[in-house]
Amino acid sequence: MNLPRSSFMLALASLALPLLPASAATQRGAQVIQEYHHDTSPPLRDLAKSARPPQPGQIVMREHQSPKHFFEITPGPDTVAQDETTYLPQVGITRVANFDGVNGNQGGAIPPDTNGSVGLNQYVEITNFDYEVFDKSGNTLLAPTRIHNIWSGFGGQCGTQDGGDPIVLWDKMTQRWLVEQLEYFTTNEVCVAVSTTSDATGSYNRYSFPFGNSLPDYPKIGVWPDAYYLSVNSFGIGSGEPCAMDRTAMLAGQTATI
Numbered sequence: 377m378n379l380p381r382s383s384f385m386l387a388l389a390s391l392a393l394p395l396l397p398a399s400a401a402t403q404r405g406a407q408v409i410q411e412y413h414h415d416t417s418p419p420l421r422d423l424a425k426s427a428r429p430p431q432p433g434q435i436v437m438r439e440h441q442s443p444k445h446f447f448e449i450t451p452g453p454d455t456v457a458q459d460e461t462t463y464l465p466q467v468g469i470t471r472v473a474n475f476d477g478v479n480g481n482q483g484g485a486i487p488p489d490t491n492g493s494v495g496l497n498q499y500v501e502i503t504n505f506d507y508e509v510f511d512k513s514g515n516t517l518l519a520p521t522r523i524h525n526i527w528s529g530f531g532g533q534c535g536t537q538d539g540g541d542p543i544v545l546w547d548k549m550t551q552r553w554l555v556e557q558l559e560y561f562t563t564n565e566v567c568v569a570v571s572t573t574s575d576a577t578g579s580y581n582r583y584s585f586p587f588g589n590s591l592p593d594y595p596k597i598g599v600w601p602d603a604y605y606l607s608v609n610s611f612g613i614g615s616g617e618p619c620a621m622d623r624t625a626m627l628a629g630q631t632a633t634i
Contacts, residue, residue, distance in 0.1 A: 409619075409634040412565065412584040415530060416629050421577040423528045424521040430506055475514030477501045485540065493546040493553070500546075500553060500576045505538035507555070509576045518577045523557055526569050527582050533559045534567035534584045547599045550627055554604060555580070556597060564591045566606070566634075570626045581629040590617075599623075606634065 417423065477490070478501055485504035492501040498517065499510045507526065509518035523542055527535040542557040553571035558564075564587040569580040592608035599605075603620035610617045625632040 409585050409587070411632055412586055413531060414581065414583045414629070414631060416572065417526065417528070417530070417569070417580045417582055419578050420521075420526055420580065421518060423525050424518060427521055427525045427528065430520055430522055473512065473514050475510070478503050478506045478508050478520050489541055491543060493544050495546045495553065495576065496551055496574045498574075498576050500544045502542045502544040502555065504540045504542065507542075507544070523555070524567075526555060526580055527567055527584075530582050530584070532565075532584060533561050533563070534565070534582070537561045541594055543595065543597050545597055545599055549599070549601065552627060553580075554597065554599065556595060556606075558592050558595055558608075559584075560591055564588065566592050566595060566608075568604075568621065568626070572629070581626055583626060583632055585621075585634050592617075 477492070478488075488503040490501065490503045492499060494512075497511065499512060501508050501510070502523065505523055506520040507518075507523050508516065508520045511517055522538055524535055524538050529535060533539075537559055539557055539559040539561065543555070545554045546552075547554055547570075551574040553574075553576045555569045555571075556566060558566055566585045566587065568583045568585065570583075572579045572581060587608075587610070591611035593611055594609045596607050597604055600623075602623065604623045604626070606619040606621055608617050608619070619634045621634050622632040
């Protein structure tokens, strides 16, 4: 039977529809997350003075069970694997400082999820669950303090709990510090603080953002001129989620969204 060309094209389209991957049917569009709350803190150096110091000993971190399809792997060769012959030659470095950071005797967790960032005159280390500020010679400017003390007096679990997976970054374009950690004890949320100056021991613009039924696990942040970009493993919908935080508003201490 000879079909008109338009009928033939429609037939092909109808045959192709069932072949679409299941994920295409559940893909979500962009969503806007309104903040729970924001404010500007007193200097962290003052908040830390009145805070209870970290207790010695280490806490074993709670492990979250990942959705099964986080681990599904498409069979076949790794298309981005690098050949050893493509490595660049090693270069020499000069070590200018070597000093101890936060340790388990000052309170911490297993695993520590350690990371840090170098600013104009300071180095900040953050771990599960502590925050310490050094000068660039390794002298302590702010002794280890629990991360939630950055949000002391803020209200909610940001100011009382430490959920882990913390991040500290230096925004060199504006010479500000960016601090983040997740929370899940009462609700799923992300706590974010942006310093008001280049001093990591000073005051912060503080925010909390709700994630509903989705645990925003393993957050990672990138600093970009138009936004602070956040990615999370969203345990509620079972996939990774890219997010953009309103960097301009957060630098100014104004109402912000994700």
